[in-house]
C-alpha cells in the first residue's frame with residue numbers, strides 16, 4: 001500500500017478558479033519524487049492538498065490507506081511536513097535554535113530529545129554553528145535551510161520541498177542533494193517541486209509532470225526528459241546535457257557519463 005495518495009482529487013479556490021483536476025498520485029516510503037510543470041500548472045496546490053493546508057473539493061487524500069478528511073492540518077503535518085517556497089512565510093522565532101526546536105517542543109519531547117533533534121537537523125543542513133543567531137542575520141538562501149531543518153526536526157515520514165533550489169548557489173544545491181539522499185536512505189519520502197531541470201536529472205528517481213491543472217505523466221527522468229511531445233505540450237525544457245546530446249545526434253542521454261558512453265560506443269562502431 002502506498003504511504004500517501006491522492007485519489008481523483010479536484011481543487012477549486014474560493015474565487016471559483018479550478019487549479020487541480022482529477023489528480024491521482026501514490027507516494028511510497030523511501031522514494032524521492034520531483035514535480036515539474038510550468039508556472040500555474042497546479043504543483044503547489046497539489047502539495048498543499050497532500051499536507052492538509054488545502055482540502056480537496058472532490059476526491060480523497062489517503063495517509064497509510066486511511067482518509068485524512070477528519071484529521072486537522074496540525075495532525076497531518078506530523079506525518080507530512082511542508083517547507084514553504086518562501087522561508088520568510090515560515091520563520092517566526094528569534095533564534096535559529098528556537099525555530100528548529102519549535103516542532104519537537106510541540107510534540108512534547110523531553111529537553112534532551114529536542115536538543116538531539118535540533119542538533120541532527122542543524123548538522124544535516126549546515127547550521128550547527130549558527131544556532132544562537134537570529135534567523136534574519138542569515139541571507140535568504142541560508143534561511144531556506146533553517147526552514148528545511150525545522151521540518152526535518154519534526155521527523156515526519158514525508159517531506160515536501162517547494163522550490164528548494166530557487167536563489168541557491170551551486171554549493172547549496174549540492175547540500176540539498178546530500179540532504180535528500182540522506183533522508184531517502186532513512187526511508188523518508190521526499191517530494192520536491194522545482195523548475196531546475198538539472199537538479200531533477202541528478203537527484204530524483206521519479207518525475208511527475210503537471211500541465212494545465214492535471215498530472216500528465218510520471219516516469220524516470222530519462223523517460224520524461226526524452227518525451228519531446230510531452231515537454232513541448234507542458235512548456236518544459238530538457239536539461240542542458242540532453243539538449244547537447246540531441247544536437248550531437250544522441251537520444252536517451254541524461255548525464256555526462258551517458259554522453260561519454262554514447263560517443264565512445266560510436267567511436268568503437270566506426
Ligand SMILES: Nc1ncnc2c1ncn2[C@@H]1O[C@H](COP(=O)(O)OP(=O)(O)OP(=O)(O)O)[C@@H](O)[C@H]1O
Pocket residue numbers: 013014015017018019037038039040041042043044045046
Ligand atoms: N489563492 C488562490 N486563489 C485563486 N487562485 C489561485 C490561488 N493560488 C493559486 N491560484 C491559481 O491556481 C493555479 C495553480 O496555481 P499553483 O500555485 O498551484 O501553480 P504552480 O504550478 O505551483 O505554479 P508556480 O510554479 O508558479 O508556483 C494558477 O492559475 C494560480 O493562479
